[in-house]
Amino acid sequence: MSEQTVADDAAQPIRFDTKIAVLLREDLQPWQALNVCAFLMSGVAAGNPETIGEPYSDADGNGYLSMFRQPVVVLEGNKEILRLAHGRALDRDLPMAIYTENLFLTGNDRDNRAAVRAVSRDSLDLVGIAVHGKRNAVDKVMKGAAMHR
Structure with missing residues (x-):
């Protein structure tokens, strides 16, 4: 490949x-939305290592951690939209991270997993979900949600 082609x-x-x-x-408080988003994104990264790009470095040679190799779309919706999106993601077998209301009351990963495990799918009080998958499948899952403000 020529240099011109690369350029x-x-x-x-x-x-x-x-x-x-x-x-x-x-209806999340700003601190809750940021916290939930961070936790959900860590789930996507952990479950989909191919989403992570190369490490960064600045002109002085300082190294920085790798991040997602593509943009993340942040959306919002009411409880019903979350419930529907959760069901659609499960129906499509999309990798999904979830965050429920009761996780605000726990303080560690073990208790978080136990809190989710104690509740049936239809009774989960979802405050956030995150998915990664084919573009059209993710669009269908998130139908009805709006861009986060």
Whole structure:
């Protein structure tokens, strides 16, 4: 490949056939929304290592951690939209992270898992979900949600 071809390729927008999306309940306090989003994104990263890009470095040679290689869409919706999106993600077998209201009361991973395990699927009090998958499948899962404000 010639240098010109490499330069031409570098100028082209990068398009992804997958999408990462997080859906947060619209009535969360700002600190809750940020906390839930961070936890959900860690689940997507852990469950989908292919979503992680290369490490960063600045011009001085300082190294920084790798991040997602593609944008994350942050959406919001009411309890019903969350419930529907959760069901659609399960029906499509999309990798999903969930965060429930009762996780605000726990303080560690063990208690978080126990709190989720204690509740049936239909009784989960969801405050957020995150999914990664084919772009059109994620769009269908998130139908009805709006961009987070």
